[in-house]
Amino acid sequence: VCDSSDGIGVWNWEHEVSGPSRFRNNNQPGTRVTSVTLINETSDDSLLLVGSNNGIVKLWRNWTHGHPTLMTAWRALDIAPDEGPGLVSSWQQTRGRLFVSGHTGVIKMWDCEKQLCVQNLPTASDHVLTCLSSDPDGSNTLVAGCGDGAIKLFDSRVASHMSLVMGYKEHNAYVISAQMRNESSFVSGSLDGEIKFWD
Secondary structure (H helix, E strand, O other), X not given: OEOOOOEEEEOOOOOOOOOOEEEEOOOOOOOOEEEEEEEOOOOOOOEEEEEEOOOEEEEEEOHHHOOOEEEEEXXXXXOOOOOOOOOEEEEEOOOOEXXXXXXXXXXXXXXXXXXXXXXXXXXXXXXXXXXXXXOOOOOOEEEXXXXXXXEEEEXXXXXXXXXXXXXXXXXXXXXXXXXXXXXXXXXXEEOOOOEEEEO
């Protein structure tokens, strides 16, 4: 879990009941953590990727023991800190890809091993992207939720200008979560409590 600035707390609910392991992400003053993602989560050497509302992502090792080691950091997105959702992200384990967006009009796809942006997907929206989710099974499908209640589906196999393959305006409020279940179905939820299942 994260606090309103750069504090991160880790609970191991299977083995520890005494409280969380805590550490700081060492953000720049005036910025906050807006995205936390596990990488290699089934491994004993899992990593923690932490994104902030200034577009910086940091990759931490040994994060479960209270003495994390910063492996690397880079600017994944060119955004200015604001009160919105900041940087939102989705990690695709099978391909080693990180998708990031925010209030920028683009979704960036990163090859994390190379720390190289390999594709920019235009969002075709004037509204902030509030959440991202890639297919956990490794397909090229990506779903994004927007501040105006829209849901957008992208396909990263095609040219960037054609990557937006479908858009829906079914929610009447800010989309707070959209999660891919597989290549052809996902779940979305909005601020007004409405949840929708898509296939």
